[in-house]
Amino acid sequence: MKHLIQKIKKNYIHLNCYIVRGYFINQNSTKSRPMKIRNIILSASLALISASAPLFAGYYEQGRSYYTYKKYDKAKEMFLKAAETSDSGDAYYFLGEIEKLQGKYREAEEYYKTAIAKKNISRQYLINAYWNAVVLAEQREDYESVIKLCREMWQKTGEGGARQKIESLINKLLWTDNSDAIDKYREGIELKKNGKTNESLSRFYDSLRFAPSFLAPKFEIGMIAYKSGDLDLTASYLSEIAASIPFYTDVRVILAEIYFTRHRYQAAIDHYGKILEFGFIDSAAEYRIRVKLAICYYNTNDFEDSEKEIEKALLFRGKSVELLLLLSAVKIKTGKYDEALKALHKAKSADPENPEVLYQLGSIYYKENDARYGSYFDRLFDLVSGKKSHQPKYTKVFIILAKNHLENKNYSRVIGIIKALDEKSQSYETSLLAAKAFYHLKKYDEAIDYFEKISLGNEDKYLLCKAYALSGRREKAKSILHELFYAGEYLSKAKQDPALAGIAQEIEKDKPIKAPDTEKKAEEKNLDVKDKQEKSLPEKNPESEDEKK
Template identity: 20%
Template sequence: MQLSSNEHNNFSLARFESMLKTNSVLFFDSEEFEEIVQHYLENGKMALAKKATKLGLEQHPTSTNLKLFQIEMYIFENQLDVADELLDALYLLEQSNEEIYIQKANIFSRRDKHKEAITLLEQALAITDDEADVLSLLGMEYLFMEDYENAKHYFMKCLEQDEEDYSALYNIIYCFEYLEEYEAAIDYLNDFLNKNPYSEVAWHQVGKQYFELKDFKKALAAFEFAIISDDSFIGAYLEKGKVLEKLKKYEEAIESYSITLGLDDPTSYALLRIGKCYEKLGNSEMALQFFTKCVEEDSLLDKGWIAITDFYFKSKQYQKALYYIEKAINIDGENVLYWKRYAKINNRLSLFEEAEVGYRKALELGNYELESWITRGDILINLGEYDAAINNFNQSLEFYPEHPEVEYRLAGLYFTLNQNERGVFHLKNALKAEPDYIMIIEELFPSVFEMKIVKEIIDKHENPSL
């Protein structure tokens, strides 16, 4: 009885693994070794793939395919010089093997020499029987070069060769989207759908283009066609839910998101969106229930923690909001969105030292919004930390030069510290930029506002002829 191809592969694999366990040496023909190596590579078992390649070359030292596998593994491990040398030796023996050109191109690509890689791939394209694979590689090289027109061209040619190559279709649409050619993308997808009317992926992509164009009704129709084509397509239900939210049809959006929960394990995104929909419907109890499920499902999703925190903050339950944002910070202490909320909540609770820490941390993490600089500075003023407040506002001027809200505060601080020359400089800057903001000094530094020197500068600005 002759074994089928799959049974033969499994038999070879079992013999090989038995050989490794018993430390014995069994003979395999070169094709068997190739199938074994390919199996391990496809399953991410690199150590076993290397072992099989080594043993294969010991038994079949002239096997080109096994040598190419060896080269591929050297490239994967970034041992490019070794791989290059082996390829050069192989090229002298077989100049018509397209895989040699492809691997050589791979090395050039790894070295960011994409033009050279393209030249070699064009040579491979001229001799290959598998044009789709090489066309896809050419498209990727042009993507690396950010040449989206050429990348799109090659991915389109690739899809012409294999209409089921959805990775090529996704890459084509990525190029259209990067070039902001949404209508052209729709035209291309419609042509594709004329030949493949039940392609759920194409309908899904049409919907996404209409969504970008804010044509939500057409987007909704496209996602519904995607679902008709494949009623288990989770991505289409999620996108449909997003569109229904835009159309303010929150109950229908909940229904669409909820279907995904029954198709697979619940996704934190679907749980979050259901919670948001309930919140917009005014159903606080259900909103909170789904926000809680969301963070239980995925504690790393910052939007989930932010949703719970903002829910309690809006309802003025600041202690509960603080409890959840502290939990979030314990999970990810480098998230600027968490620290901003931590600062605002503590500020509302009049916990000013903690609020200052939150704003300082947010600024250190790159949140350079004017509001953060000003609120932190005002907290430092209230705490009597005038030098720290001055340092804070001077740093903010690097991002917001001569901003009147900052200039008035610096003027007030310098006058408070009897550094009148600096106080005059910043007060004049502030008056020149926005005289109506003088109330900042009046509110934050009432004693400074009453100073004779300050009154004179204000009067002179209002009445230049005096």
């Protein structure tokens, strides 16, 4: 092989020595024959490359040489070998060029797309491959492929022409061939520019009478309706455009927000998905869309997809309290409380004073019968109690907190919590908690005020009886103790109580006559009051994130 190469090289050099002024001297003849230098060099060059390629040229270089001289079959053979051995994007690009030149457009398009997918490709060939694939897709009227290719080209290369191409395509699809419709549309645009909105609307409707499928005036009508706040009319016209031009992301952004605001989450999901698929959006916009999608999926009980969107959004903002809260809500919904706590503690590290984080942490610990719930609800109360208003769900946990402090004999804290609740939040339970707290603080008059507002069970009646006695209202105390005479061991208990002993002795001396069914009625009333107390308490469940609005 080496001997053959050396021989060809020698002949090649020897050959060039006889090229003078465009003539080739034939040594076996006395005559000179004119011959084009280009053909001589071409023949010699191809012979040299073919023989020496395994040593210094490579398949790709051979393919380029064959391609230059339009020997496409040989070029294709070399490019295929280059692609197999080096995974060269450039080789696939030239394979696409060869197929295109031979009229095999689908094959060419596939080679261009393969070239685009390769990491090892020259920038210019990458851009050329994109544009060629775009042209071929557009020839097939595969507009979605055109948009995807342009969007990908813009993301990879920053090629500004990619965005312009999409705008041009959208404008083309919005248009019509009906000249009368076009004239009316243009009249409407001029009127709109001059601030004559109502007159412009009339022209746009006139345009549609000539060409009902003309999308440009429908867009204008939809946008005028949007600016005036008529979202039903906006959605009607823009939805028609979105159906005809799925990749018109400006329209889809408006529709997505309309449906999201109206809690039509499935419709919003469809539009947000198309924006991600076709839109020219930056990282900030993608983050916002991912968050909205996560909320939509959450509110349609698709917790798996909600979590996926949260994870994607966290790649942009890993410490987003909003996202971590939503993630915890998803985990709570699926019963994964340990994972919910992990997300919430991460959120607390990012924002220690966030009320919703404290609320969620306290709710889970309460559900798990973990005493730590009290510290989180206490901090939540301190943060929001001074504000004019707070979320109604916080009131529920404040009542739980007050009950916890009552059990732990923190009576002043109970009073502080109950008094901080607005009038609408006051209930049977809050009155009873306040009454007991005041009683234990020996503020009997205040305790009596709260006791008298509500129906009481026998145990609480006994406390009221003592409050009456300790505040000097002896007759009222005696009246209640009379009621409790046949309701249990209250008289015996009163005899042992210094505040009630004298009254108990008087009642026992008088021996009140037992009315028919008195004991039974007293017990029934006591059960009824107990049931009312239980119903007024919040359920012992963690509150997951409210439905996102």
